[in-house]
Amino acid sequence: MRVVVQKYGGSSVSTAEKMRAVAAKVVGARRRGHPVVVVVSAMGDSTDDLLELARQVGPGLSPRELDMLLATGETVSAALLGLAVQALGEKAVALSAGQCGIITNDVHSNARILEVRPGRIQRELAGGAVVVVPGFQGVTERQEITTLGRGGSDTSAVAIAAALGAECCEIYTDVEAVFSADPRLVPEAVALRELGAGEMQELAWHGAQVLKAEAVEFASTNGVAVVVRPAHADGAGTLVSPATAESDGYRPRRPEVAGVAGRKDVVRLRLQASALCGTRRDEIFAAVSKYDLIFGSLSDADGGGELFLSNLEIADPEVFAAEFAPRFGRAVELTDGLGAVSLVGFGLGSRPSALLDALRILEEGRVPLVKSFTGRESLTFVIPRPLVDESVRRLHRVFIGGREGRPRN
Numbered sequence: 001m002r003v004v005v006q007k008y009g010g011s012s013v014s015t016a017e018k019m020r021a022v023a024a025k026v027v028g029a030r031r032r033g034h035p036v037v038v039v040v041s042a043m044g045d046s047t048d049d050l051l052e053l054a055r056q057v058g059p060g061l062s063p064r065e066l067d068m069l070l071a072t073g074e075t076v077s078a079a080l081l082g083l084a085v086q087a088l089g090e091k092a093v094a095l096s097a098g099q100c101g102i103i104t105n106d107v108h109s110n111a112r113i114l115e116v117r118p119g120r121i122q123r124e125l126a127g128g129a130v131v132v133v134p135g136f137q138g139v140t141e142r143q144e145i146t147t148l149g150r151g152g153s154d155t156s157a158v159a160i161a162a163a164l165g166a167e168c169c170e171i172y173t174d175v176e177a178v179f180s181a182d183p184r185l186v187p188e189a190v191a192l193r194e195l196g197a198g199e200m201q202e203l204a205w206h207g208a209q210v211l212k213a214e215a216v217e218f219a220s221t222n223g224v225a226v227v228v229r230p231a232h233a234d235g236a237g238t239l240v241s242p243a244t245a246e247s248d249g250y251r252p253r254r255p256e257v258a259g260v261a262g263r264k265d266v267v268r269l270r271l272q273a274s275a276l277c278g279t280r281r282d283e284i285f286a287a288v289s290k291y292d293l294i295f296g297s298l299s300d301a302d303g304g305g306e307l308f309l310s311n312l313e314i315a316d317p318e319v320f321a322a323e324f325a326p327r328f329g330r331a332v333e334l335t336d337g338l339g340a341v342s343l344v345g346f347g348l349g350s351r352p353s354a355l356l357d358a359l360r361i362l363e364e365g366r367v368p369l370v371k372s373f374t375g376r377e378s379l380t381f382v383i384p385r386p387l388v389d390e391s392v393r394r395l396h397r398v399f400i401g402g403r404e405g406r407p408r409n
Helices: 016-031 048-057 063-087 121-127 153-163 195-205 213-221 278-288 316-329 352-364 385-397
Strands: 004-008 034-038 091-092 103-104 113-116 130-134 137-139 145-147 170-173 194-196 225-229 238-241 261-272 293-297 305-310 330-342 370-373 376-383
Touching: 004 016, 004 153, 016 034, 016 063, 016 091, 016 130, 034 063, 034 153, 048 063, 063 091, 063 137, 063 145, 091 293, 103 153, 113 153, 121 130, 121 153, 130 153, 137 153, 153 170, 153 213, 153 385, 194 195, 195 213, 195 238, 195 261, 195 330, 213 225, 261 278, 261 316, 278 316, 330 385, 352 370, 352 376, 352 385, 376 385
Parallel strands: 004 034, 004 170, 034 130, 091 130, 103 137, 170 225, 194 238
Antiparallel strands: 103 113, 137 145, 225 238, 261 305, 261 330, 293 305, 330 376, 370 376
């Protein structure tokens, strides 16, 4: 039988009791005859706890040493789950990212997987073992430990599934499925039983935390089906299909709003024309190169531009803000305290009426608009961070309302 890759998030393994429950689910899959690889995140909030501990040690955190520290959270989870599987009578082996052959570039704190060399995993599977892998981490060609950024365990799981030709990649989380909005924020949000990879990638990129956007892109590129399921309950979950128009699995999507997402990690860098000349331009881009660029525009009428960055991989955003702007003088203006709200749906970005309706809804809520962007399957509005949650609720109420959950076809 083909390999099954399962991934469990931090909330799913946050206690010893939950760890044992996950082990029972893993053993169940193994005893149905599947070779099983399990990817785990750090337990609960341990990554945040480690980061806070590092901040207490002192300012000016070294990205290399920070990666060594944060990677220990997933290593602990992998070892404990391996022990829990063994306690149920099944053979299991916990490996490090290096032993699994997860090779990344050399960008600390926000690395990208370049390839997976699965030889060790395949040998352990052939010997009948459940293989437990720490997510969120990899190694460079020079064996330096790197981490993949928030949600990086999703990418680890999908990359391993692709390398092994797995039957699917199962993402187990603390929610029933992918919803039309965060159900903790919008109680009337509906479960989406199927999504195209494009829609899921947009939802993830714009703030839906159930999957990392990079993982969805990796899955779609490599033809890996992803299923999002509840970790400690039964349920069909959400199928994220990598199908394209050329594949047998393709089914057209209706041009409706699939979901509304919000994010609160936006930092704007407004660049004067002088910032985009010569060596200063290169220095500015080098200073932000390891952070995720959410949006960018370099063709303003005054010759300047704007960069909208995520602050999630900035170890200390306050220190970053205090040091960055003075470094480049008046050439760069930094604005923190921003967020974004997005509508996502198949072909949505090509519908001017949807853009107009969304703008009217935000205006009615007296929401100041900093910037707007359109993509093929999304409409995004950069707004003040404190107004993100209410804007998500308002847009969901108008565009989706109480629509019943149903398969999308």
